[in-house]
């Protein structure tokens with residue numbers, strides 16, 4: 001979960017403690033750049049994380065996520 005993120009291109013931040021591991025963001029991401037951690041968060045869910053590159057900033061993951069604050073899309 002400590003991938004280096006390219007900050008001069010669009011990227012997402014997922015707050016792992018708010019994620020419930022439903023994988024909806026993974027299903028909708030056209031670039032397949034979200035994965036599920038092997039680690040558990042404090043609520044015993046396997047949280048999603050950004051794999052570190054190639055996000056287009058399309059925000060489909062943001063709109064698919066049922067947890068309003070779990071995903072933040074950043075477009076520099």
Ligand code: SF4
Nearest residue numbers: 029055056058059061
């Ligand atoms: S903003 Fe789009 S490309 Fe980036 S992680 Fe979300 S769904 Fe994938």
Ligand code: SF4
Nearest residue numbers: 019020022023025065
């Ligand atoms: S859609 Fe939201 S709650 Fe579901 S796995 Fe992705 S970040 Fe977690």
